[in-house]
Structure formats: structure tokens, C-alpha cells
Amino acid sequence: MVTIYDIANKANVSAMTVSRVINNTGRVSDKTRAKVKKVMQELNYVPNQMARSLVLQQSKTLFLLITDITNPFYTTLSRGAEDAARKHGYNLLFGNSDENLSKESEYINTILSTRVDGVLLAPAGDPSAAHLERLLERNVPFVLIDREVPGIQSDIVQGDSKEASKKLMEHLLSYGHRNIALVNGSSSISSARDRLQGYNEMLKLHDLSANERYIFETSFGPFKDQSGLMAWLDQLHPFPTAFLAGNNVLAMELLHALRSRGLQVPEDVSVVCFDDFGMYSDLDPFITVAAQQAYQFGYLGMQLLIERITDREEAGPQKKIILPAEIIVRRSVKKLA
Amino acid sequence: MVTIYDIANKANVSAMTVSRVINNTGRVSDKTRAKVKKVMQELNYVPNQMARSLVLQQSKTLFLLITDITNPFYTTLSRGAEDAARKHGYNLLFGNSDENLSKESEYINTILSTRVDGVLLAPAGDPSAAHLERLLERNVPFVLIDREVPGIQSDIVQGDSKEASKKLMEHLLSYGHRNIALVNGSSSISSARDRLQGYNEMLKLHDLSANERYIFETSFGPFKDQSGLMAWLDQLHPFPTAFLAGNNVLAMELLHALRSRGLQVPEDVSVVCFDDFGMYSDLDPFITVAAQQAYQFGYLGMQLLIERITDREEAGPQKKIILPAEIIVRRSVKKLA
DNA sequence: ATGAAATGCGTTATCGATAACATTAAACTA
DNA sequence: TAGTTTAATGTTATCGATAACGCATTTCAT
Structure with missing residues (x-):
């Protein structure tokens, strides 16, 4: 492979001069x-x-650590991240943690050894704090996306989960639903907690008692089997007229489970969820969603990260960007009499 | 940041000894x-x-260059690629070319300067040959996925596009369809050509005349607007009873366009396409597809690449893996009388 | 015309690791 | 016990670039 010295020799100058030419x-x-x-x-x-x-x-390389690129929210987010990174001349390494702490930990290792200039990451959950501490120790800049981690100060791009959750509930309630169940991600994830909180607050506001049985806490995905979900559905009585799903992966799982019980959406049950479906949005049953600005999560997160890296010295205060979600009403919710 | 010398000093040994310990x-x-x-x-x-x-x-880093991670085929493929890379201790850089030659070219630049150990890529089209030549010149191992490039010898993982195309056609024909239109990607892409060929061969086999008007050649995506597609639909007469879409992005675009013309699938028109829809597969209208083994494209491609890198010396002959597609019959095709 | 400033370029050290060779000390052999 | 292995560790050069400093030439000002 030709080096700066080969150039120097052939041009009869020193390597330093070549370097000067390259870098102007x-x-x-x-x-x-x-x-x-x-x-x-x-x-x-x-x-x-x-x-x-x-x-x-400095490596001019950043790391994007998400939970699962197969989840359309992260797919789109990754495009935003890529675009922003390229715009500033950074390369992008990536990895999927699958919401799995030990996989996340392994990726932290490669992050440290590759000496990337910074990390944009969606932490697997609250216990990710230990991993983030390792980054802090070594002074590796990072920006969180979608999820806060208690005890960790950092820049972050978040959705307004609680607010969006309330709006989705408002929608269901206004359509006459009273028995509303929640299928949610792990409560060790801040966004799942916020969604739960919004759900509870709206119930309370409408003087509806919170039925513990109506809440199913699982993982945001990816899924292996549906037995847990099915078992949960079996023990629901009265059967809910509507479901709120914590993200679109859960919504699809739910849809699948409902269908296998012979239930149609929206005729028999209503469903709303977080996160839009990208290009699949207009496939039936046209689910009503709280569409998060996935691309912006990635793009803005990357920007925050690059700012941190660039202005390392005069490191301003932590920045928190909260992106509202847009409620897109389609036809997965039935109006009750 | 602590270096091998810091360790050496504190442990009263030489850096070399530390290196020996690290690497066993x-x-x-x-x-x-x-x-x-x-x-x-x-x-x-x-x-x-x-x-x-x-x-x-050697950087222990590979590059995954695809056209669009937002396309579920590539999303899944990237998981396969990641898993295989990790398994062998490689990190993964990635980029989206958007089927755009100049973007692809820029990525070739970063590939060369980052000195990655190899590249797994879906070329934007036949003109990508120039880019691949640059990799060959510098001896950068690469493996193609999904698309051949005339004039370039290399390992490749391909789908059996022609065969799958024929099977989809067979399905439509057996359901009584005779006026079948094709919405396809650019003919500068080998897989698009193969799909077209399968389409044509089946028409001929059934003594159906190939109607030039029935073929719409566009990009495999991503899409900006639908005007081209709409204009094409407008000039179709007789209007086809069925459509074959070259990939799932095109299928979704087509579905959208058909719907805006007030046509229902499968009641009014039938649609089949290449590539499955991942977790959205059971949303209505349950499209019948030729499901390609996306994950395997990535996983096997990565394996070929790593083998090439590892056995650089005794570089065997080029390997070509052809993965058959599975026709999954759902309900997007109507049986004609 | 002469000292000062500016220009153009080179030399050397460095980043953090590893390969190849060198050296010392211990263990073994005859 | 002297000589030879072998085990354990150290030294030096190197990968390919850039930073910091140094040294000639020009160019300029007075």
C-alpha cells in the first residue's frame, strides 16, 4: 500500500511537505x-x-449502539444518525444490544478499545448505568436516546412519552373505552415507566380504577414466542375493549395474538401504540399511533454528540431535547356506543 | 488514557512483556x-x-455497504451480517448508498482510508464496477450481495431471482391472471434483470404476448413521490388484473397508488412481490411474496468475506451462493373465474 | 546595504502497540 | 564443572501519519 513516504520520495520532498499538502x-x-x-x-x-x-x-468514528435495528423506530433513527455523522465527516460503527445487558457490556468493551470519539446509545435499561460509568471514567462522550438512566448525567434526546401516552389514552377514552389494557416494555426502562405513568394518570383523571391485571410488562422486543402474552390474555376478565401497546413491536405481537384468538381489529378490539410503521403505515388495520420523530432522534442525537466532541473544552451544561409525538388517528379504534 | 507503558512501569517490566501477557x-x-x-x-x-x-x-473492522437499511430486506440482512462479524471478532462500519452511485463512491473512499479488512456490499448497479475496481486495485477483499456486476469476479450471495420470479408468475397464472404487469427496479441491476427475465419467460411459456406498456422500470427505492407510478398506471389499458413488484418497497408504493385510485387488493387487483415484510407480514392485505432469506444473505456473505480475509494466501476460486426464495401464498391474489 | 521578518521546507520525536532480535539467568547435560 | 539449552525478559525498529521546532532563503523596510 502506498504511503506518504512513497509520495515524498517520488516527489523529492519530505513526508512533512506531503502531509502539509494533504491537510492544507x-x-x-x-x-x-x-x-x-x-x-x-x-x-x-x-x-x-x-x-x-x-x-x-481521534478516530473520526462514532458508535451507534441501539437495541434492535429491526425495530422500525431504530431503523429510521439510524438513518438520521448516519446522515448527521456523515455530514460532519464521521464514520459510524454500529451494534444491536437486543435489550441485553451482557451484549451491551461487550459492546462497551469494543467501544473502549476502538477509541471511537463518541457514542450514541439507547441503553438497555437502568442497570446500564454501570456501563455508562465506564464511559464516563474514560471520558468517552456519549448521548442517550429514548431512555434516561437514573444517576447518569448526560445529553439526551427523548420522546415525551408520558404526554403521548396520555394523548393515546385520551383518544381511547373519548371513543368510549373504559377497559383499557397496557402491554409495555420492561419497567427498568425509563420510557416504559413514563408510558405507564401516562396510562395511570389518565385512568385516575377519569375516575377509573387501575386494574393490575390489565398491565402486562414484557420486553420491547425482539420476541421469541407468544406464550406469555397469550397466557396473560387468557386471564383477562372482563376482556378489555382496547389495548395500548408500548411500541410497535409489541403492537404487532399483540395483533398476532388477538388474531389467533379470532378477534378482529377494530371490530372486536381496539389497539393503539407508540411509534409509527414507516412505509407499512397504511396496511390494514391502519393502526392509530403516537408517531415519534425517529429520524430526528438519530439526527439530533448525533448533533449533540458531535457538539460535545467538538467543544470538549467549554463543555456547556447537559442538554435535553424532548421531541413530542404526533398522534395519527387511523382506524384501529372503534367508537363504542 | 492508560497505555501499555503505564502498565509496564507500574509492574516493573517492559512493554513487551505486557504485550505478551495481553496476547498470550x-x-x-x-x-x-x-x-x-x-x-x-x-x-x-x-x-x-x-x-x-x-x-x-489489519483493523479487525469490516464495512457493510447497503442501499437502504430502511428496506426490511436489508434490515434483516444487516442483522445476519452483524452476527457473523461479531462471532469472528470483527467490528462493523456501515453506510447506505441509497442506490446512488456518487454516494457509493464516497463510501468507497472512506473504505479505502479506514483500511477496513473487507467489505460486504450490495452494489448500486452495473456502473459500480468502477468502484469495485478500486477495491481490487488495492487488494481489499469484498463480497457482493444480491447483485452481480458484469466484469467483476468475486464471491457473491445471490437470490435465485429468475426462478422466484417464475414461481410468482406461475402462481398468478394458475389463478387465471393473464394481464400481468411488472413494477421493477433499474435494469442496471442484475437482480432486476433476472426478475424481468423470469417474468418474460413465463409469459412466453403461456403464449402470452409481452406488452411493453405493462412494464414499469423505476428504482428499488427509496421513493420521493408517486407521480411516475401514477402516470404509468393511467396509461394502462386494459388495466392489469395482477401486478408483480420487484421488491417490497415497490409493492408498498404500488399498494398506495392503487388505493388512491380506489382499488382494493385482492378484490379489484392482485399483487405479489419479492421479499417478505418481517413482522408486518400478517397485516392486511397479507401479500403473497417470494420471501428471500435476508438474514442468510448477510450471515453467509459475511462468512465468505471472513474466509477470504483469513485465507488470503490460498485464495480458492470465487464462490457463489444462490439462495432460493420461498413463495408464501397469502391472500393478495384473487382467483379469477 | 543590512538586519528583521516572512517563507518554504526538513528533522526529529511521538502516538501505542508488536515483531524480531538480543541478552541474561536458570536448568540441564555429559 | 564447563558448556549447552531453554526459559524469561528486555531493546530496538517499525507501522504511517502529524506536531514542534529548526534552518536556510527570500523579501522587505529603513
């Missing part, structure tokens, strides 16, 4: 510059980023 | 080994992968 730093006469550039062209020279990183102490 | 190479007495390990623990040492890469001339 220091002083180089026009004649020398032209000569060096010509040789670089001839030899098809491409600078070695690894060597650069080593001496500059 | 050479000879180190048990006593020294224990001492070094203890110090590494105390100082929370994590080796600098960049420094390693520079001297070892």
Missing part, C-alpha cells in the same frame, strides 16, 4: 504543491486513517 | 503474568486497537 496546513509553494498532488494522483494515494488517528488521538 | 504469546512466568494482570486491572487498562491495527496491518 502550513506553507507550501504552489510549485511543490502541484508536484506533490500530481504524484499522489499517479500513485493513487489514500491517507491511512489509522495512522492519523493514532497521532491525532 | 511468547513466554512469561506465572509470577510476572499475575503481577501484570493485577496492574492492568487496577489501572483499568484497555488496549488501543488503533495502535494495534497500525502495526498488525
